Amino acid sequence: MPFTDEEVDALNEQERAYPLEFFQAFAKEITVYEDDDIWVVDKPAGLLSVDGKTLKVSLLARLERVNPAVKLIHRLDMDTSGLLIFAKNAAAQSNISKQFIERLPQKKYQARVFGKWQEVGATGKISVPVRYEPTTKPRHIVDHNWSKNALTLYEVMAHEECNGQTVTRIFLKPVTGRSHQLRVHMVHVGYVMIGDPIYAEGTALTIAPRLNLHAQQLRLKHPVLGAWMDWESPCPF
Structure with missing residues (x-):
């Protein structure tokens, strides 16, 4: 949910007051892999990937306190948790950014949606354009007239119960990388992700304490070694 101006000020002030040891401990806790060129971390839900216009509390800013050379490559929504890769030098940033432009990295997300969707084991694709809708900020919408298509592959994993309600656990693989695409x-x-503070309403919103969307797997080529590397983060829901 959006923060009030007073809450933003309080969060910013609290972040500025933390000692270096806080950021070092935070970075150590979320680090999945690190070498001289790349830094793979497991982003917590509820934390911006980069500073916002007013809220200056983000994953990138915290990592910069530990290593000022760290460089952004891609992002996750504030409400989404999971794997993000950062570069530790300009050459690595350029190499991996080019991989993303060429759609070489492979990403897989796990999510839970409200209701019983399809049969377990069902697979398919969703291919409809997604764009930002300024009249309903920060929402994005499907617009069939939009020029940039968005493609998601899916697999139904299980039907489960969450607080007395039926939900469906799914794997989602974004082929394109539009904001809010999944x-x-x-x-x-017709199956909203549970706990989604932007798109869910009623029981679908309150059934879970957070958005049930997690970037679980990431695969790409190391910018120096050239070898394919894989990382996985346990799903927290």
Whole structure:
């Protein structure tokens, strides 16, 4: 949910007051892999990837307190948890950014949606354009007239119970990387992600304490070694 101006000020002030040891401990806790060129971390839900216009509390800012040379490559929504890769020098940033442009990295997310969707083991794709809608900020919408398509592959994993309600656990693989793509694609097929503070309402929103979307797997080529590398983060829900 959006923060009030007073809450933003309090969070910013609290962040500025933390000692260096706080950021070092935070970085150590979330680090999945690190070498001279790259830094793979497991982002907590509820933390911005980069500073916002007013809220200056983010994953990038915290990592910069530990290593000022760290460089952004891609992002996750504030409400999403999971794997993010950062570069530790300009050459690595350029190499991996080019990989993302060429759609070489492979990403897989795990999510839970409200209701019983399809049969276990079902696979398919959702291919509809997604764009930002300024009249309903920060929402994005499906717009069939939009020029940039968005493609998501899916697999139904299980039907489960969450606080007395039926939910469906799914794997989602974004082929394209549009903002809010996975969340909007699931809304489009009629099965909103539970705990989603932007798109869910009623029971679908309150059934879970956070958005049930997690970047679980990441695979790409090391920018120096050239070898494919794989990382995985346990799903927290």
